[in-house]
Amino acid sequence: MKQEIENRIALYALISRLMLIEVDETFLAQIEEDEDILNFLPNYRDWKKRKEISQKELIEQYYNVDFANLFLMHLVPYEGFYMREDQMIESGGENPLLDLYDALDFRANLEKARVVSPDHIGIELEFMYMLSVALKKAIDAQDKEGICEVLQIQKGFLKDHLLEWMPMFLINAKRESRTPLYHDGCELTLDFLLSDYEYVTKKLTQYCQTQGDEK
Numbered sequence: 001m002k003q004e005i006e007n008r009i010a011l012y013a014l015i016s017r018l019m020l021i022e023v024d025e026t027f028l029a030q031i032e033e034d035e036d037i038l039n040f041l042p043n044y045r046d047w048k049k050r051k052e053i054s055q056k057e058l059i060e061q062y063y064n065v066d067f068a069n070l071f072l073m074h075l076v077p078y079e080g081f082y083m084r085e086d087q088m089i090e091s092g093g094e095n096p097l098l099d100l101y102d103a104l105d106f107r108a109n110l111e112k113a114r115v116v117s118p119d120h121i122g123i124e125l126e127f128m129y130m131l132s133v134a135l136k137k138a139i140d141a142q143d144k145e146g147i148c149e150v151l152q153i154q155k156g157f158l159k160d161h162l163l164e165w166m167p168m169f170l171i172n173a174k175r176e177s178r179t180p181l182y183h184d185g186c187e188l189t190l191d192f193l194l195s196d197y198e199y200v201t202k203k204l205t206q207y208c209q210t211q212g213d214e215k
Contacts, residue, residue: 001203005136008196012129015189019077020122021114022067025055040188043180066179075173079119082165095119106130121169124162128154151204158197166193
């Protein structure tokens with residue numbers, strides 16, 4: 001289970017960063033240096049332009065343009081747009097997600113990430129990253145109650161939030177993407193979220209049933 005949670009942490013870190021702000025050379029270097037990550041992004045890995053022009057040019061002429069198209073201009077990467085009848089984005093203090101974030105001491109830097117509301121796709125994915133880190137700490141401490149609690153929170157957040165709207169956004173973003181990086185990134189995120197929900201549900205059932213039987 002320990003290796004599995006480390007893999008989940010790495011994937012949530014990757015996809016949340018990809019969808020929060022434009023890429024930079026440091027982030028791309030992390031991708032380039034990890035063969036496992038590259039295998040998750042096959043079209044990006046095999047894209048000839050990566051070897052034909054510099055990273056700086058790729059960022060300025062391709063990646064930044066694609067990010068702006070998908071996340072700032074043509075699509076709306078906010079839960080409220082998909083889940084509210086009025087399709088309004090609640091940027092003030094009334095967003096219910098803030099209560100959940102506050103309860104779990106999660107602080108999102110909205111200004112740095114250039115997002116206007118805590119229900120942005122990148123922020124919600126970052127929240128799952130934070131929960132996965134918390135789960136690892138509980139595993140390392142052999143805190144069975146803590147493990148079960150975090151798994152329950154993750155399952156609920158996936159079911160009630162991420163999987164309620166992100167598939168629609170990701171399918172549209174994949175179709176609208178202009179670079180292999182964001183095409184593969186959207187596909188990876190969608191596939192991972194679906195499989196992660198199955199994984200969390202399975203672990204929660206197995207682990208918490210066992211824990212409950214012991215009481």
